Amino acid sequence: MGSCFDLDDVFPIIARLIGETEVEPGAYVEHDDLLRALLGDTEAVAVIEDAHSRCPQRSLEDLTSNMIAWFSQKITVGDSPWKDDFERAKVRRKWAYRPAQL
Numbered sequence: 001m002g003s004c005f006d007l008d009d010v011f012p013i014i015a016r017l018i019g020e021t022e023v024e025p026g027a028y029v030e031h032d033d034l035l036r037a038l039l040g041d042t043e044a045v046a047v048i049e050d051a052h053s054r055c056p057q058r059s060l061e062d063l064t065s066n067m068i069a070w071f072s073q074k075i076t077v078g079d080s081p082w083k084d085d086f087e088r089a090k091v092r093r094k095w096a097y098r099p100a101q102l
Contacts, residue, residue, distance in 0.1 A: 004058065005051035007074070010067045013044045015082045018097045028089055028096035031068060038064050 017037045038044040072095040074080040086097045
């Protein structure tokens, strides 16, 4: 993270895309699905490209994956406004998400 990107810029986009990414009913949005969704979203790409301009030594995919990891980390420690909005499960050793079943 550091000076590459601001969590407040990317977290709302990640949260939005978890809800918008099409998966089978009840399925989790896996890390790689979310990565592709971010790299295909106009708003997200602007944030990702800005991060890349700050940290050009890192690939767009690496930066995007790191953004997702920080999103998950903040939920894990309970320091996220989205901690109650999503259910998480480990799928292929990475966190996956789906909207909370209320």
